[in-house]
Amino acid sequence: MNQPKQLHILLVGKFSTNPAVYTYPSSFIPAFESAGALVSTFNLAINTFPWIEKICFRLGKFGAFIATHLLNKRLIDMTQKIRPDILFIIKGTQITASTLRTIKKMNQQIQIIHFYPDNPFCFWNGNSNAQVLNTLPYIDLFLIWSKQLIPILESAGCHRVAYFPFAFDPTLYYPSPTYSEISLLKNRMDPGALPGMTKTRNSSPPVIPGRAPESRAFLSINTNERSGTFTSDVAFIGTWDREREALLLAIIKAIPTINLAIWGNRWHEHLPTQSPLHAYIRGKAIYKETLLKAFAATKIVLNFMRPQNLQAHNMRTFETLATGSFLLTQKTEEQTQFPFIEDFNIACFVDAEDLVKKIAFYVNQDSLRKVVALRGLALAQEFTLQAQVQSLLTTLAESGKSS
Numbered sequence: 001m002n003q004p005k006q007l008h009i010l011l012v013g014k015f016s017t018n019p020a021v022y023t024y025p026s027s028f029i030p031a032f033e034s035a036g037a038l039v040s041t042f043n044l045a046i047n048t049f050p051w052i053e054k055i056c057f058r059l060g061k062f063g064a065f066i067a068t069h070l071l072n073k074r075l076i077d078m079t080q081k082i083r084p085d086i087l088f089i090i091k092g093t094q095i096t097a098s099t100l101r102t103i104k105k106m107n108q109q110i111q112i113i114h115f116y117p118d119n120p121f122c123f124w125n126g127n128s129n130a131q132v133l134n135t136l137p138y139i140d141l142f143l144i145w146s147k148q149l150i151p152i153l154e155s156a157g158c159h160r161v162a163y164f165p166f167a168f169d170p171t172l173y174y175p176s177p178t179y180s181e182i183s184l185l186k187n188r189m190d191p192g193a194l195p196g197m198t199k200t201r202n203s204s205p206p207v208i209p210g211r212a213p214e215s216r217a218f219l220s221i222n223t224n225e226r227s228g229t230f231t232s233d234v235a236f237i238g239t240w241d242r243e244r245e246a247l248l249l250a251i252i253k254a255i256p257t258i259n260l261a262i263w264g265n266r267w268h269e270h271l272p273t274q275s276p277l278h279a280y281i282r283g284k285a286i287y288k289e290t291l292l293k294a295f296a297a298t299k300i301v302l303n304f305m306r307p308q309n310l311q312a313h314n315m316r317t318f319e320t321l322a323t324g325s326f327l328l329t330q331k332t333e334e335q336t337q338f339p340f341i342e343d344f345n346i347a348c349f350v351d352a353e354d355l356v357k358k359i360a361f362y363v364n365q366d367s368l369r370k371v372v373a374l375r376g377l378a379l380a381q382e383f384t385l386q387a388q389v390q391s392l393l394t395t396l397a398e399s400g401k402s403s
Contacts, residue, residue, distance in 0.1 A: 007037040007393065010079060013090035014045040022287040024117060024315070025090045027169035031389040032088075040082055042075055044094055072099040079103050079110075086396075089114045093129055100138035111396065115143040115164060117315070119308035121152065127308055133157075143392075146312040147334070164392070167385040168318045172288060175324030175377055176296035229282065230297035232261035233363050236304070237286060237294060238316070240266040244304050248277055250352035255360060263294060295325040299363055303329035318383045321346070321376035326369040328358055339382070345375035 009032050013025030032039045071094055079087060080103075087103065087110055089095060100112055114135070118127035136142065136158040143164035144153060153161045236248060252260060260280045267281050286294060295301055303316045311333035320327040329335055331348035340346045347362065349355040362369055 007086065008040070008082070008084045009037050009086045009088050010040050010042060010082065010084035011088050011090070012042045012044060012075065012092055012095070015041060015043045017046070020287065022172065027172065027385050028088070028090065028389065030171065031169070031385045032393075034386050035390045035393050037393070040078075040084065042078055044071065044092065068094050068096070072096050075099060076102055076106075080106050083107055084110065086110070087112045091115075091117055092135070093132055095135060096131055097134040097138060100135050104138060111140045112138060113141045113143065114139045117145065117166070119146075119149070119310070120144075121149075121156075122308045125308065141396075145314075146310050148310050148312065164388065165383060166313060166315045166318060167383045167388040168315075168322045168380065170322065170384050170386070173292070173319045173322040175322075176292065230261070230293045231259070232294075232298045233259040234300045234302060234359055235261040235263075235294055235298035236302040237263045237291060238304065239264045239285070240270045241306070243306075245271065245275075245277065247304060247352055247355060248280075249275075250356060251359060252276060252280065254356040258359070258363070261294065261298065263291075292323060295320065295323045299326065299366075299369060300328050300359060301325045303327060305330040305332055317346075318380050321373075321380040324373055324377040326362070326373040327376060328355075328362065339379055343372065345372060345379045347372065 011025065011028055011032065013028070014023055015026055016023045029039050029041065075095065076099055089112070092114060103110060103112070116128075116132070120128045120132050122128055123130075133156055136153070136156055139158055140160065142153055142158045142161045144150060144161060145164060145166050147163055150161045150163065234251065236244070238244065248260065248262065251258060262277065262281045263283050263286045265285045268278065271277055282294075301320045303314070303320060305314060309332070313329075313332065313335050317327070317329060317335065320329075326347070328347045328349060331350050334340070335346060335348060336342050342348050347358060349358045
């Protein structure tokens, strides 16, 4: 009996060459591999010939055109050489319609899938460009994190669009409590008659895929870290923008005694010199273990939505829940609909006034925060990247059999 052919995926995205800097596309490599696929990568962030890139930079717009042309040629050449079954693109803003058309002509069996982790219609902030929309007719499947964008993408010329919520990488985001603490949830997870929430789904403590409960590795936070750099009442980890600045200012003005911690880029550069927020900045952007330590040592993790997130969720939603941290997120339609249950497995705020009220209430409610956070942790286990990818590949295989 012939063994089924191993699926070969060419994963296209921006990968960091610095191991200290995390990029979302890198998490797709082990996710696809765990599903049994062979994965090759094409890095949109690297030019094969750095000296050419330097020349192109000096030439301005014309140079950018040349650099894009060379990148697309490299992608065509690689695709022709390895002939993958799937070309999986993550935010391919540099990829042109002519490139995808050429790839389709070379290999009519290839499936082109584009996952776009930003809003493809937001040109004003650099999240997208006309090339992204021009490629839509050549995409076999466009994956998007917002249900609201699905009919718009279909109207823009995309043949097939599917909802692909932001999932988290369980090798990067995991909780710090001991397993015995999580096991205490056994009799707390059933919300009663809430529709769709079953005892079967919620009665068992969450387990990271690929790890047995008894051998589960948790992040350890020593006493010095809890009492020093990381400990806080409220933590926000993210880049500066004016809306975020205004919300954080509202917190410290209304609750002057709050122990607020801010990590992220552009804060010192963009805050007014006399801004009181300077005193709360702990450092630049943090990733991986450092980020987990900040999550574990705070009472409340804040999540601010940006206009391009529309009424959906963002990456931070499940990343925070997956660490067993208490999440207070800006309210959107999706984050108050099933499987999210407000004040059960997630907490939300509407505006600055509501944000202050929620912090003032939850900051001293240690037991309540823990219960909500652990329910959120249980929910997050259904949204691992491995599970998302496995479901996607299963759906593709089934649709291939029926066609």
